[in-house]
Amino acid sequence: MSKKSKVVSHSVEVRLDPTQASFTIPEVSRYTGLTHWQVRMSIWQGRLAALKVVKSLVILRTDVDNFLASLPAVEPNSADWLSKRNALRKAVSA
Secondary structure, eight states, X not given: OOOOOOOOOOOXXXXXXXXOOEEOHHXXXXXXXXXXXXHHHHHHTTSSOOEXXXXXXXXXXXXXXXXXXXXXXXXXXXXXXXXXXXXXXXXXXX
């Protein structure tokens, strides 16, 4: 007899106030477009500052904006990059 796993989806609506000075993790996720795990990992790695208030984390809007500004720009793909990737794939499969 097999057990069926039950999938529970928690949908939380997060509204952001333009004058809001601080955020919770779900609010930072909504503001930045990152997942809550990406936000948590950035905090744990010391890349995003957070304040501990009792059992919750609070992130200042200025810290979120500075974090976003510090992220590296994505370089456009080039034919050189693609040829290197294809050569590596051929070498691995040979």
